[in-house]
Amino acid sequence: MSDTITHTTIQCTEAQMLALWKQILHLDDVRRDCTVERDDGIDLDTLLTTRIRQWYHHLLLTGPLEWLPVDNVAAETTVATDSSGCVTATLPSRAVRPVAMRLDGWQRAATEFHKPGSREAALQASPLLRGGCCNPVAVAMGDGTVKLYSAPQGTSQASLAEARCVAWAADGSYRLATAALSTIGQWDDGI
Numbered sequence: 001m002s003d004t005i006t007h008t009t010i011q012c013t014e015a016q017m018l019a020l021w022k023q024i025l026h027l028d029d030v031r032r033d034c035t036v037e038r039d040d041g042i043d044l045d046t047l048l049t050t051r052i053r054q055w056y057h058h059l060l061l062t063g064p065l066e067w068l069p070v071d072n073v074a075a076e077t078t079v080a081t082d083s084s085g086c087v088t089a090t091l092p093s094r095a096v097r098p099v100a101m102r103l104d105g106w107q108r109a110a111t112e113f114h115k116p117g118s119r120e121a122a123l124q125a126s127p128l129l130r131g132g133c134c135n136p137v138a139v140a141m142g143d144g145t146v147k148l149y150s151a152p153q154g155t156s157q158a159s160l161a162e163a164r165c166v167a168w169a170a171d172g173s174y175r176l177a178t179a180a181l182s183t184i185g186q187w188d189d190g191i
Contacts, residue, residue, distance in 0.1 A: 008177065008178045008179075010174075010175075010176065010177075011169070011174065011175045012174045013172075013174075014052070014172070014174070017052055017056075018048055021052055021184060022048065024184050024185075025184070025185075027044065055184065056174055057096070059183065060097070060166050060168070065099065065166070067179055067180040068175075068177075069175040070164050070167070071167045072162055072164050073091060073094070073095050073163050073165050074160040074163040076091075077089050077091055077092060077160055079157075079158055079159065079160055081151050081156065081157050081158045084150075085127075085130075085151040085155070086124070086150060086151075087149075087158045088146075088147055089101065089145060089146045089160060089163065090145050091144050091145070091146065092167075094167045094169075094170060095165035095167045096165065096166045096167055096168065097113075097140075097165060098138070098146055098164070099164045099166060100164040101146060101160065101163050102160070102161045103151060103152065103159065103160060104152075104158065104160070104161045105133055105155065105158075106133050106136050107133055107134050109136070109162055109164075110131070110137060110138035110148065112138070113138050113139070113140040114137065114140070115140070116139055116140075116141055120137060120139070121139045121147075123137075124137060124147070124149045131149040131150060132149070132150050133152050133153075
């Protein structure tokens with residue numbers, strides 16, 4: 001499952017996360033001795049659930065790795081190798097950002113993910129300058145694919161040994177370090 005979270009962690013269903021947010025934002029229902037009904041108010045649960053999903057997705061995109069679940073999604077990733085040795089890895093939809101990718105035969109994983117228009121990405125056009133088994137290069141294309149340079153010499157179809165990514169849980173739960181809960185207040189804009 002996850003092998004990166006080192007702080008105290010929690011794993012919550014969406015209903016549990018909603019209750020936690022209500023508690024943190026002081027919106028939980030503490031009075032039980034009366035009944036109040038309104039039909040012109042906001043649907044707080046729906047509003048908060050949307051905010052929770054936005055907050056968590058932003059956390060997965062930008063948060064410190066020690067707060068987040070990092071899963072090896074190699075078995076869920078498809079790879080295609082072209083004739084020049086460039087490998088295109090298509091990550092599963094639950095993968096939010098790559099952390100480390102390694103092809104079978106590489107001496108180390110690529111842990112830096114360059115943008116398509118970067119200098120490093122442009123160098124990959126040259127067979128003499130592109131990355132290889134000793135110094136691999138990864139270019140995150142922004143569409144759920146990562147270009148990996150290059151497949152080991154003589155490999156017609158490369159395979160992934162590792163594809164570690166910050167990812168949504170396969171069961172839809174929220175997994176995070178409790179330290180990340182301190183960022184919830186940044187998402188509270190007067191709810």
